[in-house]
Every structure is written in C-alpha cells, then in structure tokens.
Amino acid sequence: MLNNLIISIASHLPFIEFIGRAGGGGSGSGGGSGSGGFEIALGYLPMHFIGSIFRKKIPSISIASVLGWILAIIYAIFWFNFGIIGFIVAIAALVGMGAGLYNWFDKVSKMAGAAKKKQALALQKDGAWDETKLKEQVTATFNRYQSDWSNNDSASMQQYLTPGYLYHNQLMILALRQLGRKNTVNQPKIDQLNLIDINDSDDNTQDRFVMAVNATCVDDLYDTTNNKLILRDNKPFEEYWCFARTADNRWLLDSITQSTEDPLMKNDVLAGFARSHNYCYSPDWGWLLLPTRGQLFNSGKFGTSDINNHVIGVYNNTLIQLYNYIPNPNGSDKSNNYIIAQVTLPKTYGNIIVRKKRVMSFIGTKGLTRMKMEWGEFNDRYEVWASDMERATSFELLNPSFMVKLQELPFEVNIEVVDNIVYLYGAKTKATPETYETMLSILYQAFKEMRM
Missing domain, CATH: 3.10.450.50 (Nuclear Transport Factor 2; Chain: A,)
Incomplete structure (x- = not known):
C-alpha cells in the first residue's frame, strides 16, 4: 500500500506544482487529478513550502534537515490519527518535506x-x-x-x-x-x-x-x-x-x-547587440555593481533592487556599461525602471543633476543647489542642480550643442554625475536593442564632447 501511495503522490506532482504557483488554482486546475489529490496537497504543499524556506534561509543543510524532519514528523503523527485520509496526508507531508529540503523533483x-x-x-x-x-x-x-x-x-x-x-x-x-x-x-x-x-x-x-x-x-x-x-x-x-x-x-x-536567474530576463537580442559591439552581456549580475551614492540610486537597496540586462565593454580605452536599473522590483509601479549608460571620468565634478524641468523640482536634489545657466532657452527646458558650482561649470556636457542632442532623442534622457562617474539615464524605458543603441550613441557623443 505504501509503495502505491508514493506512486500516487508522484503522479499528482504536476497538479501540486500548479496550485502552488497559482496561489490556490482555478476550478479546473485539478481536472484529471483523480482520487486523493486534495489529501496529497494538504500534506505535501505546506511541508514542501517550509522545507524550501529552510533550504534557502538556513546556511547549514544539516541543521535545516533536523528542523525540517522534526516538524514533518510531528505534522505526520497528528494526521495519522484520522484514518486512511490522515495516513495519505501524513505520507504526503514526509515526501513534501524531502522534496522541499533536497529538491527531489526539481x-x-x-x-x-x-x-x-x-x-x-x-x-x-x-x-x-x-x-x-x-x-x-x-x-x-x-x-x-x-x-x-x-x-x-x-x-x-x-x-x-x-x-x-x-x-x-x-x-x-x-x-x-x-x-x-x-x-x-x-x-x-x-x-x-x-x-x-x-x-x-x-x-x-x-x-x-x-x-x-x-x-x-x-x-x-x-x-x-x-x-x-x-x-x-x-x-x-x-x-x-x-x-x-x-x-x-x-x-x-x-x-x-x-x-x-529569471529565464524571462534573458534577452537573446540584447546579447546579440552586445556581441555586435564586441561587448559582453549578462542577464543579471546581482548587486555587485549596484551604486549606492547619488540621487538616482538613493532609493536602491541591496537585496531588493535589480540590475539586469548588463552590457559592459571598452570604448576609446574607457570602460562603459549599459543596464536596466529597477529600484523596487516588488513595488506596485512596475514601470519605475531606468536604462542607464555609465562611464567613469578621469576627474571629479561633485554631484550634478541635469534634467528636464518638472513641477516638483526639489524632489531628488537632496543637498544640491540649483544653478542658472547663461543661455535662456536651456533654462526654459532644463534644470541643473549641483553640490559644487565651480566644478559644475567645468563639466563639459553642460553646453548647448550636447543638450540639443539630448532633446532630439526619441525618449527623455537626463544626466547625473557622482564625483567621477557619469550616468545618462532614461526613465520608464524598456530594455530593447533600440533603446540600448540610442543610449550608446549619446554616450559616444559625450565622449566627443569630453574629448575622451
């Protein structure tokens, strides 16, 4: 009987996996599951979930195993008191704990x-x-x-x-x-x-x-x-x-x-874009390169924020990077993301923000002072904030010709400088070869302006 029950549990795994992903499943999710599906799910799912949490959160698999099996045995003993249905739940619970702890069915x-x-x-x-x-x-x-x-x-x-x-x-x-x-x-x-x-x-x-x-x-x-x-x-x-x-x-x-790594994050077309420029592509480099300074990355958090679709290479003997920055992937506003082109300069400028004018201009300018530029048309369309006025005036990209090129782009691109790092960023922009090509072209133009 026990052997047949284990076979039955295995046959129900697709059904169990489905309702686990869907958060409860629809009325048709259990179609074809046959007798015992509910009892198996009642034993398997909670123990599998707990076992998975133990495996991921507890550094020692030995400690995770001891805690997991103690909990599973207590849960199984409780259900053994409820006849044949309880017996099914109990066995499913033990299988669920093993699958959660050791990825038996992955x-x-x-x-x-x-x-x-x-x-x-x-x-x-x-x-x-x-x-x-x-x-x-x-x-x-x-x-x-x-x-x-x-x-x-x-x-x-x-x-x-x-x-x-x-x-x-x-x-x-x-x-x-x-x-x-x-x-x-x-x-x-x-x-x-x-x-x-x-x-x-x-x-x-x-x-x-x-x-x-x-x-x-x-x-x-x-x-x-x-x-x-x-x-x-x-x-x-x-x-x-x-x-x-x-x-x-x-x-x-x-x-x-x-x-x-989320397979949906991998973009083969972007990988091809990187290869075409002799650059390197990675869907996800974790938090190793997540900046922590400046206004743009002020809301970033290790363990939460994402840097995805990372492209890195060398242009004119200088390291450049392009990537998709998502401050809060779990937030309600999924469109709150940025496409960023980044380059490190040979000298520092303090903290500078150059962006299109906005109503709530004080947001994202903590510790900075607003500057007025000499050309009126620029002041009508853009605003400049800086921590050091003198160094900001020497920033080579703050000139009419480059700002005109920014304005002509198909989507809004702004600038932040943090000491010697320049970030060109487009907000709420999708990561596509077209947007990456646009960011790369304006980055190349920035190289010309800075004579790099």
Missing part, C-alpha cells in the same frame, strides 16, 4: 537523467566523457576560481577560462575596482555536483557540458575605500557551470549561470 534531476544517458553513449567513443573526471575538473576549477576572483587575479584565470569568459571577468573586476569594491568568497564548499547537459560533437572543439553545482560559501562585498562590509551572503546556492573543450583536450570554464 528540473535538475530531470536534466541529470537525460544527460546521464547522453554521457554514457559519449563515453563509449571518448574517454574524456568520464563523469568522475568531469567532476574532478569542475571541483578543481570551482576552488581555484573562487580564490582568483577574491584576489582579482585575472592573470591566473587565463589558465582555465575560455578567452571570451576571461575577457568578461576582466571587465567585471575593473568595474568593481572603479566602484571601490571587492568581492571575496571564503570557505567555498561543494555539497553536490550533477551533470545536467552535454553536447558531444564530431568536432571536439564544439564539445560542451554543464554541471549543476550546489555549494556554500561566505560571500562578502566590501567598500575598499574604508574596508566596510556592504553585504554578506552565506546561504546555500546552486549554479550551472558550462565548460568548453579545446583542441588540446582541455576543459575550460565558459560561463556561470545562477539557478535563481
């Missing part, structure tokens, strides 16, 4: 099963596909990469990253340095490795594999100007590490994708 398990079959076939022809060796390669690379990233050692990374991924890492390290930050990864430990995809080609240089890496570490982000800890994350995580094979049969790390 997509990785399904992908691993398919990858295992492909790997077995590939191994018959080529010993390079030995799974033990692949996992040894991933483990060695994982440990070395955490150390090199923590020490900003891109020279060491050359030995185990593909050229493209090495270049992307070099740019990100430079961006962190310019922002005055350092990201250190301490006590890295792999808990589990799962081979989830392989591509075995007749041309060995086209061979690829992806390993799901479940691990823990102490991930710290520091402000290097005062050595202050900005953010610490020590929760367990899952990442997908993709390796590419070289002509001399070495496996090099080609990319790392976060399991939490």
